[in-house]
Amino acid sequence: xxxxxxxxxxxxxxxxxxxxxxxxxxxxxxxxxxxxxxxxxxxxxxxxxxxxxxxxxxxxxxxxxxxxxxxxxxxxxxxxxxxxxxxxxxxxxxxxxxxxxxxxxxxxxxxxxxxxxxxxxxxxxxxxxxxxxxxxxxxxxxxxxxxxxxxxxxxxxxxxxxxxxxxxxxxxxxxxxxxxxxxxxxxxxxxxxxxxxxxxxxxxxxxxxxxxxxxxxxxxxxxxxxxxxxxxxxxxxxxxxxxxxxxxxxxxxxxxxxxxxxxxxxxxxxxxxxxxxxxxxxxxxxxxxxxxxxxxxxxxxxxxxxxxxxxxxxxxxx
Amino acid sequence: xxxxxxxxxxxxxxxxxxxxxxxxxxxxxxxxxxxxxxxxxxxxxxxxxxxxxxxxxxxxxxxxxxxxxxxxxxxxxxxxxxxxxxxxxxxxxxxxxxxxxxxxxxxxxxxxxxxxxxxxxxxxxxxxxxxxxxxxxxxxxxxxxxxxxxxxxxxxxxxxxxxxxxxxxxxxxxxxxxxxxxxxxxxxxxxxxxxxxxxxxxxxxxxxxxxxxxxxxxxxxxxxxxxxxxxxxxxxxxxxxxxxxxxxx
Ligand SMILES: Cc1cc2nc3c(=O)[nH]c(=O)nc-3n(C[C@H](O)[C@H](O)[C@H](O)COP(=O)(O)OP(=O)(O)OC[C@H]3O[C@@H](n4cnc5c(N)ncnc54)[C@H](O)[C@@H]3O)c2cc1C
Numbered sequence: 001x002x003x004x005x006x007x008x009x010x011x012x013x014x015x016x017x018x019x020x021x022x023x024x025x026x027x028x029x030x031x032x033x034x035x036x037x038x039x040x041x042x043x044x045x046x047x048x049x050x051x052x053x054x055x056x057x058x059x060x061x062x063x064x065x066x067x068x069x070x071x072x073x074x075x076x077x078x079x080x081x082x083x084x085x086x087x088x089x090x091x092x093x094x095x096x097x098x099x100x101x102x103x104x105x106x107x108x109x110x111x112x113x114x115x116x117x118x119x120x121x122x123x124x125x126x127x128x129x130x131x132x133x134x135x136x137x138x139x140x141x142x143x144x145x146x147x148x149x150x151x152x153x154x155x156x157x158x159x160x161x162x163x164x165x166x167x168x169x170x171x172x173x174x175x176x177x178x179x180x181x182x183x184x185x186x187x188x189x190x191x192x193x194x195x196x197x198x199x200x201x202x203x204x205x206x207x208x209x210x211x212x213x214x215x216x217x218x219x220x221x222x223x224x225x226x227x228x229x230x231x232x233x234x235x236x237x238x239x240x241x242x243x244x245x246x247x248x249x250x251x252x253x254x255x256x257x258x259x260x261x262x263x264x265x266x267x268x269x270x271x272x273x274x275x276x277x278x279x280x281x282x283x284x285x286x287x288x289x290x291x292x293x294x295x296x297x298x299x300x301x302x303x304x305x306x307x308x309x310x311x312x313x314x315x316x317x318x
Numbered sequence: 319x320x321x322x323x324x325x326x327x328x329x330x331x332x333x334x335x336x337x338x339x340x341x342x343x344x345x346x347x348x349x350x351x352x353x354x355x356x357x358x359x360x361x362x363x364x365x366x367x368x369x370x371x372x373x374x375x376x377x378x379x380x381x382x383x384x385x386x387x388x389x390x391x392x393x394x395x396x397x398x399x400x401x402x403x404x405x406x407x408x409x410x411x412x413x414x415x416x417x418x419x420x421x422x423x424x425x426x427x428x429x430x431x432x433x434x435x436x437x438x439x440x441x442x443x444x445x446x447x448x449x450x451x452x453x454x455x456x457x458x459x460x461x462x463x464x465x466x467x468x469x470x471x472x473x474x475x476x477x478x479x480x481x482x483x484x485x486x487x488x489x490x491x492x493x494x495x496x497x498x499x500x501x502x503x504x505x506x507x508x509x510x511x512x513x514x515x516x517x518x519x520x521x522x523x524x525x526x527x528x529x530x531x532x533x534x535x536x537x538x539x540x541x542x543x544x545x546x547x548x549x550x551x552x553x554x555x556x557x558x559x560x561x562x563x564x565x566x567x
Contacts, residue, residue, distance in 0.1 A: 073485070074448065074458055097478040100444050101460045104413070108449035113414040113533035116443045126537065131441050132335045136344050137542050141535040178457035178491075182473060182484040195479075199566070224567075236498060242463065242477045249356075249437065249497060251479075257566040267334065274545060278566045280557065286550070295548035296560050309554035316558050316567060 005089030006035040006059065010081075010102065012094045013040060013048035020196040023055055023158035025094040025151040030159070031121035032090050032147075035059035038165075039084070041077050043070040049167050058165040068175050071184070072098055075176035078105035083173040085110050090124070090147040095252075096195075099150050107148040114148040115140060117252075119155045133248040133271035153195065154254035154275060187241055194244065197227035199257040202246055202273070205233035206262025206284075206302060213239050216306050217261060223313040229253070229273075231263045247272035262302045265290025282306065319430035319489070320375045321364040323398065324420055325357040327382055327389040327409075328440040341538040344440075346409075353389050356435025358396070358502040359495040363465060364433050365397045366500065372467045373431070375399045379423050381416055382409050387518055394513035395505035401518035402427075404526065410441075411523075411530065417449035418528040423521075424454060429490065431472065436461050436494040447494035457487040461496040 093099030230240035258276035281294035378393035390401035451458035459474035
């Protein structure tokens with residue numbers, strides 16, 4: 001009977017605004033075939049709920065708003081998910097840091113085995129998901145009555161706007177005293193966000209320093225109107241912040257254009273970007289594995305090529 | 319305080335895996351295996367806490383079939399004090415089941431902290447730590463990049479989308495590690511020798527009272543649609559022409 005129950009989709013948001021990955025996850029949730037209720041959890045999160053209500057295909061928005069949900073700590077949010085679970089046939093969230101933290105907690109508490117990182121919905125109980133850094137795609141049937149799914153959003157087109165779903169407040173499910181929010185360092189940038197960007201310029205170890213990211217990578221990104229990404233090696237070395245990491249264990253992206261600068265193309269990096277529409281690689285080693293997935297390759301020193309490329313782009317955009 | 323570190327045996331991160339032509343799974347015969355890299359980071363963090371006088375004992379636990387003890391031995395060679403091997407007939411036990419088995423071990427051992435890797439690089443599920451925390455009713459901090467332990471609480475900085483977040487958790491708690499928490503040590507030869515004498519307790523999974531049956535039916539395993547190498551272009555100007563034609567500028 002669970003098939004006929006609606007689907008609960010957790011929105012990704014920061015209270016003030018809805019993250020665009022929500023619209024992509026909605027497309028996956030709608031593919032299950034049941035009405036979709038979007039759950040917005042937070043503190044002072046009405047603006048995000050209003051944005052969610054405008055997405056086409058949303059039957060209802062649930063707004064759980066209160067101090068208990070400030071910063072969306074996993075424990076109280078999971079308790080809310082558990083309280084609502086009985087009314088739903090499926091519970092889904094985008095595979096963001098938030099979704100990854102909360103959904104397994106709900107799944108365990110309702111005794112369901114979660115399907116992580118869904119890239120295709122084959123049937124309401126059958127899904128495809130990547131394993132081994134995307135080198136083996138599993139097709140699995142979930143036999144639990146309730147499905148718990150995280151959605152790898154890069155592979156789903158965003159749902160459009162044009163809806164006007166009602167916003168329904170929901171009661172708090174109880175506080176959790178065992179953890180406290182201490183602080184946050186969230187970078188603000190005028191550039192598009194990595195997971196929402198149409199174009200991404202990423203730098204690798206070869207960039208050599210944080211200063212070079214500013215003076216070499218970012219001007220090209222800005223000329224293209226692109227987001228900036230990085231390889232693990234560049235993040236580990238402190239050249240780029242952690243949230244720029246693209247890959248198996250970082251962000252998974254599929255922009256129209258991905259430009260890899262001084263990135264060798266390790267499988268863990270490819271796992272995060274190989275579904276991009278067009279891939280460009282700049283690398284001085286013509287044997288670098290990145291060229292095996294690149295549509296267009298430029299062999300040479302990036303410190304010479306990238307400023308020229310930036311100038312050419314600026315010229316082309318006139 | 320005792321720290322429990324669950325570790326998983328996986329295909330080595332440097333191996334390029336092959337999908338079996340019949341779609342039944344990934345070829346695991348004669349493939350180099352290793353400890354899941356995130357679990358190495360978990361072992362390292364536990365050892366550092368012990369070396370800083372914040373923990374009294376580090377216990378490594380792994381769930382799996384024959385040869386799983388090799389991975390426990392690796393943790394012992396790094397410096398863990400003893401091991402627990404929850405023996406199963408097969409590999410590939412689902413995270414929900416693993417979490418239930420680990421809960422039994424936690425109940426028997428009474429650790430003040432459990433540190434796990436954030437994901438295993440074979441199934442890439444990213445679930446077990448959160449599930450274990452849920453089943454225990456403990457607070458969790460996933461994707462840890464910095465840990466500061468106090469008397470009764472632990473402050474954990476986490477890698478989240480957009481930056482970093484710090485949480486303060488009451489102990490006991492569950493942490494999962496991210497890449498930048500530390501750089502795991504290599505086991506020295508003397509420590510590898512010493513590890514051979516450290517105890518590994520064996521517990522058959524079937525005796526822990528947990529239903530081991532999988533909930534996900536694996537229908538098929540396939541290779542992703544491949545990409546073919548494109549062309550090398552001679553200059554930035556030529557590249558821009560191509561990008562214009564491709565309609566991506
Ligand atoms: C568990 C685990 C998880 C991982 N997760 C990720 C992940 O999520 N994302 C990720 O990216 N990696 C990940 N990695 C790391 C991955 O294996 C590689 O080590 C990493 O991607 C390498 O980064 P890189 O390409 O920048 O550096 P390198 O491999 O060192 O490549 C640098 C490249 O720059 C080129 N170069 C040098 N100088 C110049 C120049 N002047 N001009 C042009 N080219 C130049 C070189 O030819 C080389 O190809 C993971 C590894 C493990 C074990």
